Each structure stands twice: as structure tokens, then as C-alpha cells.
Amino acid sequence: MSHLSGDVLNLYLDDELASGERGAAEAHLRGCPDCRRELNALRGLSARLAGLPLEPLPLDLAPLVLRRIESPRPGWADRVGAGLLVGQVIAVALVAAWYLTQSSQPDVLGPGWFWLAQPVTFFLPWIDSLVAGFAPSLPDVGGEIPTGIAMENLQVGGIIVLLLGALWVVSNRMLLADGRNARRGEQGRS
Amino acid sequence: MREATLALPILAARFERGDPGTVNRWAGSSDGKLAAATLRGSPEAYGELVRRHQTAVYNVAFRLVGERQAALDVTQDAFVRAYRSLQTFKQDLPFGPWIKRIATNVALSWLERRAPLVSLPRRQNESGEDTGEETLSDESAEPERVYLEGEAAQALRGAILALPVHYRAVVELRHFQDLAYDDIAATLGIPLSDVKSHLFRARRMLRDRLEHDR
Numbered sequence: 172m173s174h175l176s177g178d179v180l181n182l183y184l185d186d187e188l189a190s191g192e193r194g195a196a197e198a199h200l201r202g203c204p205d206c207r208r209e210l211n212a213l214r215g216l217s218a219r220l221a222g223l224p225l226e227p228l229p230l231d232l233a234p235l236v237l238r239r240i241e242s243p244r245p246g247w248a249d250r251v252g253a254g255l256l257v258g259q260v261i262a263v264a265l266v267a268a269w270y271l272t273q274s275s276q277p278d279v280l281g282p283g284w285f286w287l288a289q290p291v292t293f294f295l296p297w298i299d300s301l302v303a304g305f306a307p308s309l310p311d312v313g314g315e316i317p318t319g320i321a322m323e324n325l326q327v328g329g330i331i332v333l334l335l336g337a338l339w340v341v342s343n344r345m346l347l348a349d350g351r352n353a354r355r356g357e358q359g360r361s
Numbered sequence: 362m363r364e365a366t367l368a369l370p371i372l373a374a375r376f377e378r379g380d381p382g383t384v385n386r387w388a389g390s391s392d393g394k395l396a397a398a399t400l401r402g403s404p405e406a407y408g409e410l411v412r413r414h415q416t417a418v419y420n421v422a423f424r425l426v427g428e429r430q431a432a433l434d435v436t437q438d439a440f441v442r443a444y445r446s447l448q449t450f451k452q453d454l455p456f457g458p459w460i461k462r463i464a465t466n467v468a469l470s471w472l473e474r475r476a477p478l479v480s481l482p483r484r485q486n487e488s489g490e491d492t493g494e495e496t497l498s499d500e501s502a503e504p505e506r507v508y509l510e511g512e513a514a515q516a517l518r519g520a521i522l523a524l525p526v527h528y529r530a531v532v533e534l535r536h537f538q539d540l541a542y543d544d545i546a547a548t549l550g551i552p553l554s555d556v557k558s559h560l561f562r563a564r565r566m567l568r569d570r571l572e573h574d575r
Contacts, residue, residue, distance in 0.1 A: 220532070
């Protein structure tokens with residue numbers, strides 16, 4: 172006497188047989204104790220799995236999950252904003268250093284101005300050469316572009332950068348306030 | 362959502378102190394309403410969803426990864442991932458099956474990323490052939506589990522954890538989440554034929570192992 176295959180028995184157990192096949196399987200099971208024994212073994216395993224007790228959860232995860240949700244990873248917009256801020260700070264520092272190098276009384280600033288001025292005096296001609304090399308058709312807005320960056324333009328640029336930086340700080344004041352309040356809230360909780 | 366950002370640390374602190382003024386105004390809401398409230402900007406509604414389903418999700422993770430701390434991490438990751446894709450959740454359906462399927466995939470990703478600390482030997486049959494079943498060197502690494510659980514439950518957990526990962530996943534989805542074969546295939550992204558072969562073989566392995574451990 173042939174028996175039902177393991178596949179058919181499993182499909183029968185899981186109610187995944189088509190109706191015609193199911194009828195044939197049931198008919199066979201009525202007359203085959205071996206297949207009934209095998210099916211009962213599968214049912215016993217299912218019952219044992221269903222009876223596996225739940226592992227108790229050792230702590231409430233809701234506060235941890237909510238904290239992670241509220242502190243998401245910075246998106247690209249945040250990164251661009253941070254990059255702009257860093258760029259502004261560097262630009263302001265360069266402009267300030269340039270002013271120091273142009274001081275007619277370097278002795279007033281002490282010996283430290285030399286170490287500040289040297290990188291700047293090296294850096295500015297390099298920028299000048301880049302601009303001259305890659306943007307020869309830039310309009311002459313008041314100086315020697317493209318043959319050289321006019322100091323007047325750098326001064327104007329520095330002032331513009333300072334104003335933009337101030338505008339950014341003012342426009343982002345609410346975000347900074349949110350960050351402070353959030354940190355105060357967390358400290359209060361701890 | 363920004364107002365919720367500011368309010369949340371205060372609310373969370375009051376929950377933890379058991380402030381009766383804020384205790385669980387979401388308790389009687391359905392999962393769908395909680396999801397809708399979350400999408401409207403109420404993270405505390407999502408906190409209620411987490412509390413309702415965290416034990417079930419933790420058990421999904423624990424059955425698959427077998428380690429308590431890892432299961433806690435997987436559970437958190439699953440809820441965070443669910444929050445970020447909450448707009449895809451059909452609010453007229455129960456939240457439990459949806460989050461448990463997410464937890465299953467998070468657990469499987471965790472298992473794939475984890476570098477095995479020990480090369481697990483494979484069980485051999487009487488003929489010395491490789492059965493494909495991994496054996497654990499110590500299935501009772503946490504003594505308190507022996508104390509807290511019956512031996513039968515412990516043996517069953519060990520048998521499940523000894524299955525290859527892809528067999529374990531199918532057993533989890535069929536026997537603990539009651540998914541049909543088609544849904545298992547869709548959840549795991551495998552063909553229907555693989556679901557059947559994995560499940561049937563896994564059952565065979567479980568029976569053999571539980572017989573062997575008697």
C-alpha cells in the first residue's frame with residue numbers, strides 16, 4: 172500500500188491542499204494507520220510549538236523607542252546647513268586674518284600675527300590663481316578679476332558672509348531653543 | 362511635530378513618575394486610531410502602540426536570535442522602523458501581525474550581520490552524513506532560564522535555535538504568526554517552493570532533535 176508523501180501530509184496539516192487533493196488525502200488517511208500516525212506526530216509538534224511560553228519582557232521599551240524617534244539621524248538638509256555654517260566660519264576667519272595682515276602696525280598685534288598672516292598670504296594667491304584659471308570671464312565688479320581678486324571685493328564678500336551668518340543664526344533661533352529645551356527635558360527625567 | 366518634540370520629554374517624564382493627570386488617555390483607542398494619531402503628530406500615541414505589542418515583538422525576536430540583549434535591540438529597531446514606515450500601515454487591520462513581520466525581518470538582518478563567534482559544528486546522522494543542522498555548544502547559557510522554564514520549553518527553544526536561520530524564519534512565521542504559505546513567501550522574499558521545502562525539512566529536524574533529546 173502506498174502512503175501519502177511527507178509533502179502532502181504537511182500541506183494537509185496546514186490546510187494548503189486544494190479541495191480535490193484534500194478529499195483524496197482524507198480518504199487515504201481513513202484507511203492508513205501509518206499515515207495517521209505520521210500526521211498525529213506533525214500535529215503533536217505543532218501543538219508543542221503553540222504551547223511554548225512567552226518570554227517576559229525585562230523592561231518597558233516605549234521610552235527608549237520614543238527617544239530614538241525624537242532624535243533622528245541628521246538628514247541631508249541638516250548636513251548641508253552644518254556645512255554652510257562651517258564654511259561661513261572659515262570665510263569669516265580668513266577675512267579677519269586678511270585684515271590683520273594688512274595692519275600697518277603689525278607690532279601692535281604682537282609676534283603672533285606672523286603665524287596667522289603667513290597661511291593667509293599663501294592661501295589668497297592660490298584662490299586668485301584658481302579663479303583666474305577657471306573663471307576668466309567673471310565680470311569685473313570693481314577690481315582686477317579675472318587677473319586677480321581685488322581686495323575691495325574680498326572685503327565686500329567678507330561683509331556679505333558676516334551678514335549671512337548673522338541671518339542664519341537669527342533664523343535658526345527656534346531650532347536652537349528646541350534643542351536646549353529637549354536637553355533640559357532629558358536632564359529632568361534623569 | 363515640533364510642538365510634540367518640545368512636549369515629549371515632559372510627557373515621557375510624567376509617564377515614568379505615574380502622574381495620574383497624563384496616564385494613558387490612549388488606552389481605549391484601537392491600533393488604527395493610535396497609528397492615525399501618531400501620523401498626525403502625537404508620539405505618545407505610538408508609545409501606547411509600543412506598550413501593547415512590545416512583549417509579542419520581543420518574543421518574535423527572542424525566538425529567532427536566542428539572546429536577551431540582542432532581542433531587546435531587535436525589538437527597539439523593529440518599532441523604530443515601523444514608525445518610519447507607519448504611513449504604509451493599513452489602519453483597518455491589526456497592528457500586531459504587521460509589526461511582528463517587521464520584527465522578523467529585523468531579526469533576520471541582525472543574524473545576517475552578526476559574525477559568528479564560534480563555528481558551530483553540524484549534527485551528523487547515523488551514517489555520518491551532514492544533516493545541515495547546527496548544534497549549539499551550550500544551549501543553557503543562562504542558568505536562570507533553566508530555573509524559570511520547564512525543561513520541555515527549554516528543549517524546544519534549543520531545537521528551534523539549532524535550525525538554520527532560513528528554516529527558523531519559516532517556522533516562526535508559520536507556527537507563531539499563523540501566516541499562510543503565500544504570505545510567508547512574500548514576507549521573506551523567497552519562492553513558494555522554498556517555503557514548503559524549508560518548513561517541511563524544519564519540522565523533520567525539530568522532531569528528530571526532540572526525539573534525540575528525550
